[in-house]
Amino acid sequence: MLHEPSTPVGKDPAGPYKTRLGVWMFAIYALFYAAFVAINLTAPQTMGLIVFAGMNLATVVGFMLIVGALIEALIYDALCHRKEIELEGRSAPADGPNATKGRS
């Protein structure tokens, strides 16, 4: 049985760049998350220090992990989008319409 993806996907010249970028951005976030877990395990009292507007380190870092995920995601999207446009310009005929479909 022919087993193609649910919608045809054109060649993606930006693929290797996006994979590399994704791994790097994942590594940065994973370090941040690991640091949070490590502080909890090694110096839990530190989490109680008041650091901003009456809030303690635990609350502030918790919010930063959530907001930081969104900021990283937006940066990743912007960089991927820029690369896709750049490489698409060079190989537009090969990509077909699907490469840009659904994009804002």
Added chain:
Amino acid sequence: MAVFIFIIFVVFVVGLSIYLGNKAKTSSGYYAAGGQIHWSVNGIAFAGDYLSAASFLGICGLIATVGYDGFLYSIGFLAGWIVALFVVAEPLKKLGKYTFTDAVDANYNSRGIKLAAAISTLVVSVCYLIPQMVGAGVLVEPLLGIPHAWGVIIVGAIVITIVATAGMASTTYVQFLKGGLLLVFSTVLVGAVLLRGLSTAPDQGGTVPFYEYGHIAASRVDGKVQVAEAGAEVLEQVDVKGGLTFVRIAQGERDVWWYAAEADGSVTLKETQSVVAAADGRWINGAPESPENQLRPVGNLEQIRGQKQTTTGALSVFDFLATITAEDTLVRTWKTASFIDGAGDKVTVYYPNDVPGDRIMRPGLKFKVEGTLLERLDFLSLMLALFLGTAALPHILIRYYTVPSPASARKSTIVAIAAIGFFYILTLFMGLGAMVNGAMNPADSNMAAPLLARSFGELLFAFISAIAFATVLGTVSGLIVAASGAVAHDLFDRYLRIKMDDRQKVNAGKISAFVIGGLAIVLGILFKGMNVSFLVGLAFAVAASANLPAIVMLLFWKRTTAQGIAASIIVGIVASIGLIAFSPELFSLYGLNPLDAPVPLSNPGIISIPLSFLTLVVVSLLTPRREAAMG
């Protein structure tokens, strides 16, 4: 009012599903909504899928009872999306067709992978289905006044109708609708909490008078608690393991249980709430249970920044958190203890436990980060499973096939991160709001958010309950589509190679959905009373152990073989389920002593995830490398 809004909502959801049924005439329409859902709709639908009963009911309930430790689930659940976005989203969209199995099998065309991945999808979906169904029963019980089992059956029946009529298209739009409404009404609820501010005597906006719990000075002589106050006589004393002491005191016509709190050598008796399961029926707080005599709602601040009997008025977002975090703010939380009294009846006591605000707002009340090495390892294990579990959940993975391109998959993930992140920030305010607004049911933390809404009036309660119910409906629909895909598409069509035309494939999916829905109903009834968040945490651990090593390694390690993938999936499932089955938490559920459990950890991820990775590497190195198959 609540019932009316609830019924309107359910009728609307089912109507929408039947209307969209026209789109599901092909298998692509049924399993992947034709691959034509706009990324922004799909992003909110992701949020709808993800913000299940565990998030809305479980996390808010945990924060309301153990403070910051509940918020750790919010942080871990959201962080998991980083793995989904940066590592999995686009490559998976390129590889797959309808199911998780398609993606891992795309380059191999191996029967072993098909079987292992289909089993994994089924197991993870069922693990995730159980808490959703339990949550549905918990929710419907007070809303419609019907027994738990009927709540589960109603959810099962509606979901089977939704899934059998339209598959992924209707599931997506139901999730979009629900995800959007959940965000809007949670924001309204948080706004209401901030406007009301904090009080040492919360009275639910003047509707429920605040109950002042009594305390009596006492002493302990030769282990026996003695009370000096006139008219109070100690009838019975029970010393519970763990150093807790409760005494039954005659006061007027009622016998009430008091908690003997000892500090600095002196003893203070604190009034509790109690449920006694006697032969002649249940007794609550020393009187027979009746519609009027139920457990009182609880939760308040005993002291706000050192002040007793005070209110703050409306607070800003930062002031709200800072006031609770202050070390001279005292939060009254409620703990539970059970014992058999002198008459041989089972007594459940809910006793007050005053905790300083700075202790509430940092980790440690539930997860013993300052405890033994094993307790800290358990915390690490949970945080690992939450981080790695999201990108391995089959019902989340299949949502990548509903959008038209890899770029759309990426963009819908970003919309999901924004929506889910915003909601998780709100959970901290909703949970803390429930903790201090005198609205909590001490016997069931899962209802924290809806009961907080009720403290602001029946209208908000009606909307929040209907949305919470739709949350369960939507998540269960998504899970059943994923599980039916595993059976009909992966097992029947691809593994057993049963020849079916497109229409037969859709029918096979619908029949599978019907059977799995029936199974979910039975399990939802059997697992009544189990903690919703705990079960979801375990589903994450199973997903991360079974699926993530396969996904990550096939994308990033060229030496990965089909045998390696199949072996790692099976080892991941067996190891995680096996470790859970012999863990202390499950031993408690079996009615055995948790100390006898052969596995000392409650969360299996720290062992089962590396084991699954190791299996994949070792088996891949031992089996011959093969060129990737096409198609």
